[in-house]
Amino acid sequence: MTDQLINNDALAKTTITFIIGAPATGKTTFINNHFSDSGNTVILNIYDYQQAAYKEAGFGKQVSLGHEFKCLYKANENLLVDIIKALQEGKNVVVEQTLYKAKRRIAYIDAIRNSFENIAIEVYVMCPSDSVWETYIIERKLIDSIQRLKANAKEIEFPNPSEGFDSIYEVVDDVIKLRMDEPKPEIVDSARKELSEESQQMKQEEEKAKERLDLLESMNSRPFWHYCEVCGAKVFCTAQDAFNAGWDYPPQLGTFGFLGPRTCGECDITGTLYWKVQQQALPIVVESMLTEEELKTWKRIKNEPESLL
Ligand SMILES: [Zn+2]
CATH class of the missing domain: 3.40.50.300 (P-loop containing nucleotide triphosphate hydrolases)
Known part of the structure; x- marks a missing residue:
């Protein structure tokens, strides 16, 4: 100085x-x-x-x-x-x-x-x-x-x-x-x-973010509801069990809260909301254009993982 x-x-x-x-x-x-x-x-x-x-x-x-x-x-x-x-x-x-x-x-x-x-x-x-x-x-x-x-x-x-x-x-x-x-x-x-x-x-x-992180982490091991959006099957099991049974479901496939296929081992991606939206000129979800079933699926996906507990 x-x-x-x-x-x-x-x-x-x-x-x-x-x-x-x-x-x-x-x-x-x-x-x-x-x-x-x-x-x-x-x-x-x-x-x-x-x-x-x-x-x-x-x-x-x-x-x-x-x-x-x-x-x-x-x-x-x-x-x-x-x-x-x-x-x-x-x-x-x-x-x-x-x-x-x-x-x-x-x-x-x-x-x-x-x-x-x-x-x-x-x-x-x-x-x-x-x-x-x-x-x-x-x-x-x-x-x-x-x-x-x-x-x-x-x-x-x-x-x-x-x-x-x-x-x-x-x-x-x-x-x-x-x-x-x-x-x-x-x-x-x-x-x-x-x-x-x-x-x-x-x-x-910070606390909220931590809780959210803990919840997401727990989804790897805890059993939760798996909904097949095509045939309507509904199984309460762990992600690993669902994966072994052929389910396409987060966290193994896709991300909770984001549109993607949610199907059991028997059903095909072409019956999913995700598939329908991908065929549109603009691949975004327009709620007013969804059937009642699709709207239910969409709301459930948006509110994951809480909607699966
Ligand atoms: Zn199915």
């Missing part, structure tokens, strides 16, 4: 430093110039955690919005774990983050302050001038225009001392300026409330 950055309070204390800002605002370069990832300082980047979370969830670069939120949430959680670990080892930590929202920063600060009594928390907000920003964008070969990135950067809520920072710096090109705005204590309570609701909801969703 250069002399001008050293905050006297921070000298004796372990320090965590957040470097935040929009894409291509020079966060990494700033870190390289002012901090070194050696000895007593650990540098962490949220980007690495996000990539790991996407990978773990089985995604490449394309992620659906609902899953993206979950992945980002997971990435934030994992990063926080590593921050706490490094601080416990007495290391200073520098974190490259986006952290546009006060709420997200408060989540980190609360967790850190709850774990450590004597710690300095500071943040540098990258606010480059247009011309410098444009240079970075060109260097990084980003397809985003500066207009788009600027619109994006407007989403950034500038950090407020009430969030729990000891020092807040605004970085405009090469100039680092301490900027402590008027405290806004009211933002903290509402952020904490939202965070706790969010974490509760996340926990519930």
Whole structure:
């Protein structure tokens, strides 16, 4: 860290430093110039955690919005774990983050302050001038225009001392300026409330997903109803027994909840709803065009595996 950055309070204390800002605002370069990832300082980047979370969830670069939120949430959680670990080892930590929202920063600060009594928390907000920003964008070969990135950067809520920072710096090109705005204590309570609701909801969703996974897993061994949609045969047995008897049924064949043949060993695929739909110009199920029997089959398939228990 250069002399001008050293905050006297921070000298004796372990320090965590957040470097935040929009894409291509020079966060990494700033870190390289002012901090070194050696000895007593650990540098962490949220980007690495996000990539790991996407990978773990089985995604490449394309992620659906609902899953993206979950992945980002997971990435934030994992990063926080590593921050706490490094601080416990007495290391200073520098974190490259986006952290546009006060709420997200408060989540980190609360967790850190709850774990450590004597710690300095500071943040540098990258606010480059247009011309410098444009240079970075060109260097990084980003397809985003500066207009788009600027619109994006407007989403950034500038950090407020009430969030729990000891020092807040605004970085405009090469100039680092301490900027402590008027405290806004009211933002903290509402952020904490939202965070706790969010974490509760996340926990519930995780539990639901786990239950679903356990149920699907149990279908490999438990007996369940096998319905032949062609002849109407109905047998309560395990997947293995059904398979041995010639049934076409998930989990051995096809996937629960997705249209596919559901037949006993005697019947043929050509009598199935799946077959009928495949013959259509557009192979999708249109409920209003189904017979009563087909509708029953379709509803049962849609509600698998619960509909088979
Ligand atoms: Zn049959």
